[in-house]
Amino acid sequence: MPKKTGMKKTPAGGSKGQQILQAAREIFKEKGFHAATTAEIARKAGVAEGTIFNYFRTKKELLFALLEPFNAEEVGAFFCQVAGETDREKLHLFLENHLLFVKENFDLFRILLYESQFHPELREQFINKVVLKTLEPVEKHLSKGMEEGVYRHVDPSIAARAFFGMLTVFVAWSEVLQADDFIQFDEREVIEEVIDIYLRGIKKTPFKR
Amino acid sequence: MPKKTGMKKTPAGGSKGQQILQAAREIFKEKGFHAATTAEIARKAGVAEGTIFNYFRTKKELLFALLEPFNAEEVGAFFCQVAGETDREKLHLFLENHLLFVKENFDLFRILLYESQFHPELREQFINKVVLKTLEPVEKHLSKGMEEGVYRHVDPSIAARAFFGMLTVFVAWSEVLQADDFIQFDEREVIEEVIDIYLRGIKKTPFKR
Amino acid sequence: MPKKTGMKKTPAGGSKGQQILQAAREIFKEKGFHAATTAEIARKAGVAEGTIFNYFRTKKELLFALLEPFNAEEVGAFFCQVAGETDREKLHLFLENHLLFVKENFDLFRILLYESQFHPELREQFINKVVLKTLEPVEKHLSKGMEEGVYRHVDPSIAARAFFGMLTVFVAWSEVLQADDFIQFDEREVIEEVIDIYLRGIKKTPFKR
Amino acid sequence: MPKKTGMKKTPAGGSKGQQILQAAREIFKEKGFHAATTAEIARKAGVAEGTIFNYFRTKKELLFALLEPFNAEEVGAFFCQVAGETDREKLHLFLENHLLFVKENFDLFRILLYESQFHPELREQFINKVVLKTLEPVEKHLSKGMEEGVYRHVDPSIAARAFFGMLTVFVAWSEVLQADDFIQFDEREVIEEVIDIYLRGIKKTPFKR
DNA sequence: AATGAATGAGAATTCATTCAT
DNA sequence: TATGAATGAATTCTCATTCAT
Numbered sequence A, B, C, D: 001m002p003k004k005t006g007m008k009k010t011p012a013g014g015s016k017g018q019q020i021l022q023a024a025r026e027i028f029k030e031k032g033f034h035a036a037t038t039a040e041i042a043r044k045a046g047v048a049e050g051t052i053f054n055y056f057r058t059k060k061e062l063l064f065a066l067l068e069p070f071n072a073e074e075v076g077a078f079f080c081q082v083a084g085e086t087d088r089e090k091l092h093l094f095l096e097n098h099l100l101f102v103k104e105n106f107d108l109f110r111i112l113l114y115e116s117q118f119h120p121e122l123r124e125q126f127i128n129k130v131v132l133k134t135l136e137p138v139e140k141h142l143s144k145g146m147e148e149g150v151y152r153h154v155d156p157s158i159a160a161r162a163f164f165g166m167l168t169v170f171v172a173w174s175e176v177l178q179a180d181d182f183i184q185f186d187e188r189e190v191i192e193e194v195i196d197i198y199l200r201g202i203k204k205t206p207f208k209r
Numbered sequence E: 001a002a003t004g005a006a007t008g009a010g011a012a013t014t015c016a017t018t019c020a021t
Numbered sequence F: 001t002a003t004g005a006a007t008g009a010a011t012t013c014t015c016a017t018t019c020a021t
Helices: A016-031 A038-045 A049-055 A059-065 A072-080 A087-115 A120-147 A156-176 A187-202 B016-031 B038-045 B049-055 B059-065 B072-080 B087-104 B106-115 B120-147 B156-176 B187-202 C016-031 C038-045 C049-055 C059-065 C072-080 C087-116 C120-147 C156-176 C187-202 D016-031 D038-045 D049-055 D059-065 D072-080 D087-115 D120-147 D156-176 D187-202
Strands: none
Touching: A016 A038, A016 A049, A016 A059, A016 A087, A038 A049, A059 A087, A059 A120, A087 A120, A087 A156, A087 A187, A087 B106, A120 A156, A156 A187, A156 B156, A156 B187, A187 B156, A187 B187, B016 B038, B016 B049, B016 B059, B016 B106, B038 B049, B059 B106, B059 B120, B087 B106, B087 B120, B087 B156, B087 B187, B106 B120, B106 B156, B120 B156, B156 B187, C016 C038, C016 C049, C016 C059, C016 C087, C038 C049, C059 C087, C059 C120, C087 C120, C087 C156, C087 C187, C087 D087, C120 C156, C156 C187, C156 D156, C156 D187, C187 D156, C187 D187, D016 D038, D016 D049, D016 D059, D016 D087, D038 D049, D059 D087, D059 D120, D087 D120, D087 D156, D087 D187, D120 D156, D156 D187
């Protein structure tokens, strides 16, 4: 009786382990980690409750396993595809990619962010695998821009975070606060506005479009 | 440094109800809402477990009661104290107040934000009592600035959110991610940088300090 | 601080003790003994919860006190008022009185009967104070009738119980089963029919009206 | 003496669900529904407390499940087996069956009757599954007897209830009041007497044995 | 006498986890 | 491997009862 084969194998999308992982993600999203029951996850995954524990030692381990997909390379690669010509185009692509990425995984991020409060290992992984990998290309872009004299001299760590913060606040608005019924923002418009403000804010010369 | 900013009365700090509320806040912060047990709250509050339910019908109600201190007026007032001369000074005050306010209540916000996902009433109250009240003065400031021709024409709803997003991201960095051991930011420096970028971003004329 | 003055005194209808007793009876009727809470009884009685325990040591004692009104004499007297001329008239009066008495106190009887299962003292009191006192006059009537040669020779204990059983079943139908929406019986008709059957059943000579 | 009269399957007498049901019945009988604890039921059933809730969602459902054995058909069938020759024999069989049936299930009936006060669904089921099914054959017997000119014209609904009332009162005497130490009745004698009175009471012609 | 805040021993119910099949 | 019945510790909430005022 092989005890927990680990959580990484069973890469095939249809394998039991993947089914469970997928189901867990959905239930976690719906109910939160604590309120999600293994019974419900099993039901959604189409497996017996006991089967979950053949793949994951504990419910907590199941949560951690959800971080696995975020491999350093992938997240990095995702953000390096930005190949715009102008700075504006580049930041545009950063933001669009960021938005896409965050929206795609927001259910997960929310849970992981919340639970990482109680599980330091989770926190560290999340920072390394997701957050830093996201910031990195923008920080590099800014540094390069400053070297080239295009951007004012700012702290790239600060500026990069501020950049993402400007957009993330809108994701939080609709995803966390679900406040779209208060004001609904047009994604395109928000991106334009944010980039406008931001670029004017860091460009060296008086901003001209 | 004003203590208990934005908080209500606490008429008799030692009253049982207040003790319970305070204990709940601490335990919630430590464990999260679900993982916090009424037994532990009672222990910390120094009352019997049953006593909790003399003051709050359910554990959930105890959570909701934590929102009460955030009265619309008070939160509003808090942000209207900004009486700087220049725009820079005004935004400075906004940000400093915001930072103070958020940091003071971050433990609460985190819980309320997370739980509001599962309790719509909570969500709505939080948005109305805290979020909108925070945004309002900045939106007004921006609108006025645009009218007066100081600021470019931007959507104040977007710009105000972007403004707070630029800073909030740093609060999240240290409070949610607890990532100060990765990079530790200097609060003063961050505020300066953020305002610099932001003001240049929205000022009409080429930015001059 | 006078400890429980007992439950008998305070005879005045408006006294605290009586208010409590009355409230208890109503709540017990509504919810049953176990589901009734002292808090609710206190509220209905218009007294503080603690006050109940100045009059009755325990909730159980409060239940027992409800039996007090049924004094041997009263119940006896109630059934001795039957002063009909003919046997038919006499039984008629017995039944009418019985019905009146049972209906008036059914809420109490139901509770006492049920709870007497778990409290032998209650059971004994109930039998002596209510049941036997009710049967007695009919048993006597039957015995006399047999002596006088009007009735066949039957066991008066059995016949008296059978007599009340014939009617009580209808009270149970509407009060316990609340089955009036299945069939609704006319009280007058039932009494007539029951007496008809019963008198024919015990009269010595072939029955003639 | 047929065992489990009117009871359903019990497919595997030892199955956990049946054990629990049986234990519940016993504890309910002993303590009443409210005072019975799931802990005690579990102990008596020889299962863990949680196991109860794998079989019955709530304690209340456990109560309801006790009604299931009383299938309309079976209860009906039970009372249709009366195949006596004379009317006296038939009523005799009715009563004997009734007595057997009631005594066998009295513990249950008492609880169900009491609790049906607070649970309308229970009440309705009890009336339909047990009470009406019990009355029906006697009502039919009476109707037929009237048609055939054997019985006087009486309301069969009333007469049938009165009939069972005459006997049920004795069951109540020993089972509810547990008053056998006051007077102990001989079952055989009671039945004879009751039938005697009843038949004389409804027969058309002056009664002759 | 009257109060009602405080108590804390239970009660029903949930659920992650185990393990025999 | 997969199962799912069984477990029982843990949890929220109730309520009769006490007692200081």
